Amino acid sequence: MSPDASPRPGVIVHGLRDGETNETSSVSEWDEAIARIVDGRVRRVLVLGAVDVGKSTFCQLLLHRASERGRTAAVIDTDVGQKMIGPPATVTGATSEAPEALTGLAFVGTMDPAQGVTRVVSGLDRLCRSARTDLLIVNTSGLLRGVGRRLKAAKIAVLRPDLLLTIGDDPHLDLIAAEHAGVARLRLASSPEAQRKTPGQRRAARREAFRRYLEAGRSCIIPLASSGLLALSDRQLVGLVDHKGRDVALGLVEALDRARGEVQVLSPARTEAVGGLILGWLRLDEYWNARPL
Ligand SMILES: Nc1ncnc2c1ncn2[C@@H]1O[C@H](COP(=O)(O)OP(=O)(O)OP(=O)(O)O)[C@@H](O)[C@H]1O
Numbered sequence: 001m002s003p004d005a006s007p008r009p010g011v012i013v014h015g016l017r018d019g020e021t022n023e024t025s026s027v028s029e030w031d032e033a034i035a036r037i038v039d040g041r042v043r044r045v046l047v048l049g050a051v052d053v054g055k056s057t058f059c060q061l062l063l064h065r066a067s068e069r070g071r072t073a074a075v076i077d078t079d080v081g082q083k084m085i086g087p088p089a090t091v092t093g094a095t096s097e098a099p100e101a102l103t104g105l106a107f108v109g110t111m112d113p114a115q116g117v118t119r120v121v122s123g124l125d126r127l128c129r130s131a132r133t134d135l136l137i138v139n140t141s142g143l144l145r146g147v148g149r150r151l152k153a154a155k156i157a158v159l160r161p162d163l164l165l166t167i168g169d170d171p172h173l174d175l176i177a178a179e180h181a182g183v184a185r186l187r188l189a190s191s192p193e194a195q196r197k198t199p200g201q202r203r204a205a206r207r208e209a210f211r212r213y214l215e216a217g218r219s220c221i222i223p224l225a226s227s228g229l230l231a232l233s234d235r236q237l238v239g240l241v242d243h244k245g246r247d248v249a250l251g252l253v254e255a256l257d258r259a260r261g262e263v264q265v266l267s268p269a270r271t272e273a274v275g276g277l278i279l280g281w282l283r284l285d286e287y288w289n290a291r292p293l
């Protein structure tokens, strides 16, 4: 296989055969795993694990190391609750060249992965089809059981990863991997540095991610049919789509003018690029706290 060919299920990846696993348990073993991915032929990595095992940190380290080693790398963050990049309630993409700048966004409209399954999967599909880098890293939420397991299976189906990187010892990881035994798996222990985030820290991270994204935006006025206006409420989270219906940004409804048939939305999108709205299931209060509608 040439270095540029996409590895397929069935090939050996870094000396690991299909379904074979490798126990590691220290920070240096994380480093070793990252080096093996970056210096090898892996093109698409799906990072899985329960909550707070270090998934996002691993993705960041991998992205950084790939860039240091001269590989073009991108990350797609499919965790809609605890974002690594961009605002919650979205699937987001960034590259190693400018990790802070979003290269793509798919609106989901909820921070609950179970509620957003369809949009999360279609968002991942769209963002990975448009990725042009030679290493694609996909970050996920820690929801592994029930609908979480089905969501992981759907992500594997659209991404077609050549490596499942599982962190931690949650038995649901084995169930997910067993359903995709044709995909190579690398198993790492949770980092000894990983710390549990409290519910307060999680809420604060979500507020901060919404604030950073939306405060960089400005108000735009969007004309809407009256049926569309009736469906909207004040401070509702919305997705902004272009004139072809493709997601361009996340927005927050600031004001509704039913008499004029207009809605004012705070968003980083350029007004002329916006052709319509997708409704979210959340509203944001003045302190950027998200609440179900
Ligand atoms: N290798 C590491 N070095 C330093 N800190 C780490 C490391 N791994 C994880 N942490 C810390 O532990 C916490 C949890 O890590 P992280 O957020 O990466 O986990 P996660 O699995 O992505 O969590 P979630 O399920 O919320 O998405 C974070 O505060 C992170 O900074």
Ligand SMILES: [Mg+2]
Pocket: 055, 056, 057, 079, 082, 084, 140
């Ligand atoms: Mg995370």
